[in-house]
Amino acid sequence: MDVGNPWVNIAIFGAFVAVTLVVVVRVSRGPRQAGDFYHGGRAFTGRQNGIAIAGDYLSAASFLGIAGAVAVYGYDGLLYSIGFLVAWLVALLLVAEPLRNTGKYTMADVLSFRMRQRPVRTAAAISTLAVSFFYLLAQMAGAGGLVALLLGVQDQLGQSLVIAVVGALMIVYVLVGGMKGTTWVQIIKAVLLIVGAGVMTVWVLVLDGGNLSTLLERASAAHPEGDRILEPMLQYGASDASKLGFVSLAIALVLGAAGLPHVLMRFYTVPTAREARRSVTWAIGLIGAFYLFTLILGFGAAYLVGVDAILAAPGGANSAAPALAYELGGTLLLGIIAAVAFATILAVVAGLTITAAASFAHDVYNGVLKDGKASPEKEVRVARTTAVVVGLVSIVGGVLANGQNVAFLVSLAFAIAASANLPSILYSLYWRRFSTRGSVWSIYGGLLSALVLIVFSPVVTGSETAMFPGADIAWFPLANPALVSVPIGFLAGWLGTVTSSDADRLKQAEMEVRSLTGAGAERATPH
Structure with missing residues (x-):
């Protein structure tokens, strides 16, 4: 597939990296404390943080x-957009404000507030690292497919080198800028992505006379499946198992966002709970508009580029948006849109990396190994080292996941977050009797069930599109485990609580008042 001039693509690409690196260096100047690395000194307004959340959330999957x-x-592809957007209502109504009031740096601060610190922090950190790893797989796979399309790289070695470069840049952003630098990269990226997608959307609609019906008619006429693309269940209606798979996917998408550690960590970058709520309302507006754009872009690509050409291009289905950009505006528009998409990947992987690093350093190293007595300087040094390790591991994982649909890979991260994190978060915030055993059982029960079901699902082995197509150990029929693993997470939390009696009523009362009123929210969380 002809993708224009690779040198133009590389030049636009490099210009964006250079500009964002300059921004990261400039905003990171001055004295640095632990809070600057973890939450950017809580110096962002609700609007700024909402744009950054949109930048974090509108990943390569989107x-x-x-x-x-x-x-x-x-139609079935649009269901991803609906699920991702509705998920924010759960975050807004149930999680954003009380989480901001109760925590300090990480999700584990909330989960361990009225519990025994070590077991809960350990479990929360392990869950955070697992969710971050699966999310990173999606971004790295997107990077491989995108740059393969840009540069015409067909061989696996070339795409693996591209993934390694993305990982290296991600590490640089985190080490140099911390949360403050990462946030500004996400703000820049969100604005560019929404504007770029908006321009392409208007362009496609102009070609169709501003008539959405004309767009849908042309797309269905050009698609191999004809009018079936306008009806539900083209992808999920082949069998009873695939229909259950759709239900499982919907559960993961709707409940997962409120348990994503890198999104939850963004609520700590604002000074008040009111700004946290404002952040989410801004994010919902921006994300909702963008997902409407993806509807136009997807159907536009179906008839302007063609499904067969999209699937034959490097990166497969992930190449639809860049290929559409090339069809509309040639080499220059392709280079700009591809650079924006690359910026999307860089910003998201940087946010994921800093979340994983903060969780290990703050929760495991300081909270568990050092019993909360490590100095802030030492904790940040450990976080920086962890960021390098996470970057290297994500490169290896990205090479293995290269070629998978990135929206689908993200749905697996959502399933783990919904299974392991959300039950414990909701129980901690709203169930007075919830105990340490309930929290630990909830996290491990949801996490282990989700991971086991993923390993033995068609995603990993047993199908032509699996990560390891040559092997077959699959016995779980669904591609997404949420239908089973989310109830297990809630059930394990309930069972662990009713079989124990270690609830601290005084700490529970303090947490309830603090989460609802914000009183004492700036005080350090006790270890």
């Missing part, structure tokens, strides 16, 4: 994966 899923599967 731009590359969903546009590709709509182009290939039509």
Whole structure:
């Protein structure tokens, strides 16, 4: 597939990296404390943080994966957009404000507030690292497919080198800028992504006379499945198992966002709970508008580029949006949109990396190994070292996941977050009797069940599109485990609580007052 001039693509690409690195260095100047690395000194307004949340959330899955899923599967691809957007209502109504009031740096601060510190912090950190790893797989796979399309790289070695470069840049952003630098990269990226997608959306609609019906008619006429792309269940209606798989996917998407550690950590970058709520309302508006754009872009790619050409291009379905950009505006627009997509990947992986590093350093190293007595300087040094390790591990994982649909890979991260994190978060915030055993059982029960079901699912082995197509150890029929693993997480939390009696009523009362009123929210969380 002809993708224009690779040198133009590389030049636009490099210009963005250079500009964002300059921004990261400038905003990171001055004295640095632990809080600057973890939450940027709580110096961002609700609007700024909302834009950054949109930048964090609108990942390669949103731009590359969903546009590709709509182009290939039509209506069923749009279900990703609906699930991702509705998920924010759960975050807004149940999580954002009390989480901001109760925590300090990480999700584990909330989960361990009225519990025994060591077991809960350990469990929360392990869950955070697992969710971050699966999310990183999606971004790295998106990077491989995107740059493969840009540079015409067909061989596996070349795409693996691209993934390694993305990992290296991610480490630099985190080490140099911390949360403050990462946030500004996400703000820049969010603005560019939404504007770029908006321009392409208007362009496609102009070609169709501003008539959405004309767009849908042309897409269905050009698609191999015809009018079926306008109806539900093209992808999920082949069998009873695939229908259950759709229900499982919907559960993961709707409940997962409120348990994503890198999104939850963003609530700590604002000074008050009111600004945390404002952040989410800004994020919902921006994310909702963008997902409407993906509908137009996906159907536009279906008839302007063609499904067969999309699937034959490097990166497969993930190439739909860049290929559409090339069809509309040639080499220059492709280079700009591809650079924006690359910026998307860089910003998200930087946010994920800093979340994983903060969780290990703050929760495991300081909270568990040092019993909360490590100096802030030492804790940040450990976090920086962890960021390097996470970057290297994500490179290896990204090479293995290369070629998978990134929206689907993100849905696995959502499933783990919904299974392991959300039950414990909701129980901690709203159930007075919830205990340490309940928290630990909830996290490990949801996490282990989700991981086991993923390992023995068609995602990993037993199908042509699996990560390891040559092997077959799959016995779980669903591609997404949430239908089973989310109830297990809630049930394990309930069972652990009713079989124990270690609830601290005084700490529970303090947490309830603090989460609802914000009183004492700036005080350090006790270890």
